[in-house]
Amino acid sequence: MTARRRPRWSELRPLLQPGAGPLGLTDRRLARASSVEDLRALARRRAPRAVFDYTDGAAGRELALRRSRQAYARVEFLPRVLQDVSSVDLSTTILGTPSSAPLVFAPTGFTRMMHTEGEPAVARVAARTGLPYALSTMGTTSIERLAAEVPKGRRWFQLYLWRDRAASRDLVERARESGYEALVLTVDTPVPGPRLRDARNGLTIPPSLTARTVAEAVRHPAWWVDLLTTEPLEFASLHRFEGTVAELVARMFDPSATMDDLAWLRSAWPGPLIVKGVQTVADARAVVDGGADAIVVSNHGGRQLDRAPTPLEILPEVADAVGDRAEVYVDGGILSGSDVVAAVALGARAALVGRAYLYGLMAGGERGVQRAADLLLQEAATTLALLGVARIEDLGRNHVRLRPG
Numbered sequence: 001m002t003a004r005r006r007p008r009w010s011e012l013r014p015l016l017q018p019g020a021g022p023l024g025l026t027d028r029r030l031a032r033a034s035s036v037e038d039l040r041a042l043a044r045r046r047a048p049r050a051v052f053d054y055t056d057g058a059a060g061r062e063l064a065l066r067r068s069r070q071a072y073a074r075v076e077f078l079p080r081v082l083q084d085v086s087s088v089d090l091s092t093t094i095l096g097t098p099s100s101a102p103l104v105f106a107p108t109g110f111t112r113m114m115h116t117e118g119e120p121a122v123a124r125v126a127a128r129t130g131l132p133y134a135l136s137t138m139g140t141t142s143i144e145r146l147a148a149e150v151p152k153g154r155r156w157f158q159l160y161l162w163r164d165r166a167a168s169r170d171l172v173e174r175a176r177e178s179g180y181e182a183l184v185l186t187v188d189t190p191v192p193g194p195r196l197r198d199a200r201n202g203l204t205i206p207p208s209l210t211a212r213t214v215a216e217a218v219r220h221p222a223w224w225v226d227l228l229t230t231e232p233l234e235f236a237s238l239h240r241f242e243g244t245v246a247e248l249v250a251r252m253f254d255p256s257a258t259m260d261d262l263a264w265l266r267s268a269w270p271g272p273l274i275v276k277g278v279q280t281v282a283d284a285r286a287v288v289d290g291g292a293d294a295i296v297v298s299n300h301g302g303r304q305l306d307r308a309p310t311p312l313e314i315l316p317e318v319a320d321a322v323g324d325r326a327e328v329y330v331d332g333g334i335l336s337g338s339d340v341v342a343a344v345a346l347g348a349r350a351a352l353v354g355r356a357y358l359y360g361l362m363a364g365g366e367r368g369v370q371r372a373a374d375l376l377l378q379e380a381a382t383t384l385a386l387l388g389v390a391r392i393e394d395l396g397r398n399h400v401r402l403r404p405g
């Protein structure tokens with residue numbers, strides 16, 4: 001006779017979570033979401049304020065984030081008619097490898113704080129959908145575990161340079177051993193950006209038990225049940241940490257990094273190297289000279305330097321300057337498939353999205369991420385058809401014009 005196994009808390013999660021599981025409420029809500037903004041509204045209801053604000057928020061007065069979004073509103077499409085768009089093809093190549101669309105899931109820190117399904121859920125959706133996914137140094141699933149849980153698909157690893165270079169070297173080595181395809185070096189975070197919402201909310205990693213968080217628990221039971229029935233947060237790279245995000249960055253990240261570190265990384269990493277956080281033409285040239293195979297024109301979703309350049313606005317110049325030597329990607333403020341099409345028309349080989357999939361994750365775990373991906377891809381396909389372009393590879397600057405700012 002086999003001993004009766006006691007159920008693990010995590011197995012009870014579907015029963016305890018209002019919305020998920022038997023009632024299928026989450027599924028119905030997700031299906032009714034007709035845009036990423038709808039997913040954001042669901043996320044706001046489900047997640048405690050500090051977690052939602054960490055995700056949704058940006059630095060300072062959030063001017064850079066607002067401008068990054070508004071830039072997409074300035075893009076006007078110039079459709080051609082009678083072009084046979086009976087079938088529309090979003091497929092392209094990214095780093096020379098086929099991708100189902102010009103879209104990448106950006107690296108995001110502490111993803112299991114948004115929903116305990118976390119990084120593996122996002123990576124599974126990316127693999128199923130045929131898109132690359134970048135695990136962050138600040139991810140809450142280890143390099144090895146993600147590779148084991150989601151062996152299929154394109155996995156990239158995003159590196160922050162630690163003060164402790166030996167530890168950074170170790171991360172690079174682990175990513176290589178676990179079969180990660182590309183390394184993404186993020187260069188826009190020498191010091192913590194001033195995230196005012198986090199300071200006001202008293203956000204700590206992991207969230208600590210205070211009068212305020214207990215009050216939030218009562219108002220957001222699904223999120224707390226989720227958190228309490230899962231394993232403790234694990235870090236892609238850190239073993240233990242408790243404190244604010246700003247403290248973590250100040251303590252661990254190396255503000256003295258230079259182009260020499262890029263040269264070091266270029267020699268240490270044999271695969272494709274992507275530099276993320278490039279914000280001027282001069283830097284685009286410098287990092288491509290330094291060996292980058294691709295760059296992400298990015299202001300970190302407005303989360304670092306407020307008043308940073310607006311990625312979509314500098315994209316055409318950067319693509320003109322280095323596009324023949326490196327792939328140029330863009331991110332920041334992309335919330336729809338139509339935004340993705342605008343980015344490609346203005347010179348991006350691919351667009352990265354962060355919050356768009358995190359809103360889905362917060363709203364409903366893996367199914368929410370899938371809903372976000374489906375929405376983005378459907379919207380991109382519809383936009384392309386209405387533009388009279390059957391293949392995204394044929395999209396160009398002749399299909400857009402910019403309204404005055």
Ligand SMILES: Cc1cc2nc3c(=O)[nH]c(=O)nc-3n(C[C@H](O)[C@H](O)[C@H](O)COP(=O)(O)O)c2cc1C
Nearest residue numbers: 055106107108109136186300301332333353354355
């Ligand atoms: C919650 C959150 C966490 C992030 N963490 C990281 C990170 O660990 N490493 C990194 O390079 N970028 C990080 N980013 C920036 C994203 O990779 C990406 O540049 C940004 O989200 C793009 O803007 P969008 O959210 O408007 O799509 C983070 C963004 C968010 C929203």
Ligand SMILES: CCCCC(=O)C(=O)O
Nearest residue numbers: 108109138189245249303
């Ligand atoms: C700043 C380091 C934490 C993760 C991150 O990059 C972000 O919150 O934007």
